Amino acid sequence: MSPGGRRLSPAVLDPVAAGLVALVVYALHGFEASLGRDPATFVYGGQRFVDGVPPYQGIFNSVGPLGDMAAGVGIRLGRHVGLDDVTGARLLYLLLSAACVAALSVLARHALSSRAAGLLAPAVFLTFAGFSELATAGPREKTVMVLCLEVALLLLLRRRWFGAGVLTALAALTWQPAILPLAAAAAAAILVSADRRLRAAAAYVGGGLVPTAVMVAYFAAEGASKPAWWGFVRVNVGYTTQPTILDSWQLLADDYRWSLALVLLGCALSIALAVRALVHSRRRGGFTDVERAIVVLGTGAIVSGLWSCYAINGAGDLFVVLPFAAVGVAAALVELGSRLSPIAARRLWVATAVVAVASSCVAAVVTRDTGLPAERRNVTRMLAAVPPGSTLQSFYAPEVPVLAHRRNPDPWQLSNEAITTFLDDHLPGGLAGYADQVSRSQPALIVVGRNATIDWLRPVLDREYARVGRGAHWTWYASRSLGHRVLHHLHEVNRATADH
Numbered sequence: 001m002s003p004g005g006r007r008l009s010p011a012v013l014d015p016v017a018a019g020l021v022a023l024v025v026y027a028l029h030g031f032e033a034s035l036g037r038d039p040a041t042f043v044y045g046g047q048r049f050v051d052g053v054p055p056y057q058g059i060f061n062s063v064g065p066l067g068d069m070a071a072g073v074g075i076r077l078g079r080h081v082g083l084d085d086v087t088g089a090r091l092l093y094l095l096l097s098a099a100c101v102a103a104l105s106v107l108a109r110h111a112l113s114s115r116a117a118g119l120l121a122p123a124v125f126l127t128f129a130g131f132s133e134l135a136t137a138g139p140r141e142k143t144v145m146v147l148c149l150e151v152a153l154l155l156l157l158r159r160r161w162f163g164a165g166v167l168t169a170l171a172a173l174t175w176q177p178a179i180l181p182l183a184a185a186a187a188a189a190i191l192v193s194a195d196r197r198l199r200a201a202a203a204y205v206g207g208g209l210v211p212t213a214v215m216v217a218y219f220a221a222e223g224a225s226k227p228a229w230w231g232f233v234r235v236n237v238g239y240t241t242q243p244t245i246l247d248s249w250q251l252l253a254d255d256y257r258w259s260l261a262l263v264l265l266g267c268a269l270s271i272a273l274a275v276r277a278l279v280h281s282r283r284r285g286g287f288t289d290v291e292r293a294i295v296v297l298g299t300g301a302i303v304s305g306l307w308s309c310y311a312i313n314g315a316g317d318l319f320v321v322l323p324f325a326a327v328g329v330a331a332a333l334v335e336l337g338s339r340l341s342p343i344a345a346r347r348l349w350v351a352t353a354v355v356a357v358a359s360s361c362v363a364a365v366v367t368r369d370t371g372l373p374a375e376r377r378n379v380t381r382m383l384a385a386v387p388p389g390s391t392l393q394s395f396y397a398p399e400v401p402v403l404a405h406r407r408n409p410d411p412w413q414l415s416n417e418a419i420t421t422f423l424d425d426h427l428p429g430g431l432a433g434y435a436d437q438v439s440r441s442q443p444a445l446i447v448v449g450r451n452a453t454i455d456w457l458r459p460v461l462d463r464e465y466a467r468v469g470r471g472a473h474w475t476w477y478a479s480r481s482l483g484h485r486v487l488h489h490l491h492e493v494n495r496a497t498a499d500h
Contacts, residue, residue: 067141165207274298
């Protein structure tokens, strides 16, 4: 009951319950999952943000800046209560993940004018394995994007054009492709609404300009406009090529397992229901409120689905489709229930929700990963095995400076093909000059991540460094100047602590 003694309405209780259930389900994964390269990128960026270094200057990346900033907030809050940085960032992203589920409940209920939809869509969403596992194994910037996307869609359905524009910009400032389905959904919402279209479009665009202008002003004030422009725009225009869904299919299947079929089914249902709503509205000469909402969401589903077919690297890139897929499945279940007796419909809906939540709990426990302590041990002991004051430099392995609480000498940690080519074109002297700089600084340890593009650094490694072992996702190189005894000791330490 509320403080005034009145019962809270289901419109409030249902999303709160959905969020609390999501907290439990996601927390069952635990917080000691192996720290992958992508999550470590945002933890490291968050650490630097807490230190006052803006995104792109802390670690150069090609996505939006809000992922680093959100991780930084989690790290700062975690430090206040004695948590390590990885756990602090993961706890905040757990809360954001649960908020995504709660917001989806509100969105589905409003779009379909159905309380059942507001309970079914979150239950379906919980089964999406790729999102569930990253809820506590992240952080990943696309979690923030999903929350912004859902709230933006809700505001579009409520014809709050300015607010929807603000949330669209925030979603794009987290992950740039999010603007595509949201702009398409906004166009559909404006076209099928009774509002004045030019005024609605102007309000939407004006809302989007506000956070964009604030972010531009922030980077200008920090003297970081150039790396921000490089990371947010330039690397992605003319340098980046993405694999298609066919190229990434096995990776998606491994990450989502059986729930990938549910994602595809839900997206297809969302699109099919939108097409049917358009047909019915044309015959009738107008839209119902539910049909308007279905058309808006179906438009977003089409664009997000097409983008994901065109360019997708892994589980996180599919996040933009997930809210549309969950609402599509919920809409189909609500319609199926409308053809049954009220008792049979409730039984169907309850059974679906129970099975979805129960299977999600089982999957969370079965797939729990506890690789983080071993990674900490390897990093800590390898650094303890070199003389005090020895320096460390990371390439494509931000996990190591994160776990070592070390600051990389420069922001150019990531070393995929696009960023490598870009840096060769834009750094003074190109990558050859950068390799000379690394050689002159002579870090005691260099750590190179798996799949790093480092042909430009190979002559320095071959000439001046010895490979002393492999960690979970990285390879250790030690300067030959440390001497044979230290190099041998590093070999032994790595052999004793690395989780191969």
